């Protein structure tokens with residue numbers, strides 16, 4: 001098991017920053033760190049994503065894992081890794097990205113939905129997969145595919161909230177990716193970083209006993 005997968009399984013929550021404006025980004029990251037969230041994914045369709053990854057590695061690298069999300073292809077993967085990304089997450093499976101990560105010691109957690117895609121990602125060398133969109137599929141779907149595919153670590157992403165987070169872990173998720181319910185952009189724009197910290201703490205507490 002790679003060190004980053006170990007961290008993912010231990011920390012359980014990846015905060016997804018999508019389309020955050022650079023001027024708010026550091027305060028938002030610090031608010032989540034204060035609330036106990038230590039894995040941060042900056043999506044590559046965020047303006048200035050590479051610069052943000054690089055800056056956060058410098059500023060928060062000693063207390064957070066910083067990775068890239070929405071890594072759709074090899075070009076994006078190379079840009080993210082050059083910026084310092086420690087893990088790559090995608091909504092899709094691109095074997096070239098998995099292969100690149102494997103050869104360069106970077107964790108890749110590709111997005112998949114069906115059992116066939118999950119096994120294809122696993123065979124390509126992915127050490128974990130992201131089941132997406134989890135909210136649409138639901139925790140029962142996860143529980144059912146986990147029965148035959150129990151050896152493959154699965155991250156549940158999309159639609160995770162306080163009222164269902166524990167269901168996904170009970171169904172077999174090793175971790176969750178959380179966007180809008182954790183990195184609430186309205187609060188960010190209103191400067192309510194205290195609310196971000198409070199929300200982060202609630203999610204961190206919800207997975208502490210798991």
Ligand SMILES: O=C[C@H](O)COP(=O)(O)O
Pocket residue numbers: 016135157158159160177178179180181
């Ligand atoms: O890629 C990120 C997911 O779409 C996040 O979904 P969410 O905002 O429902 O947590």
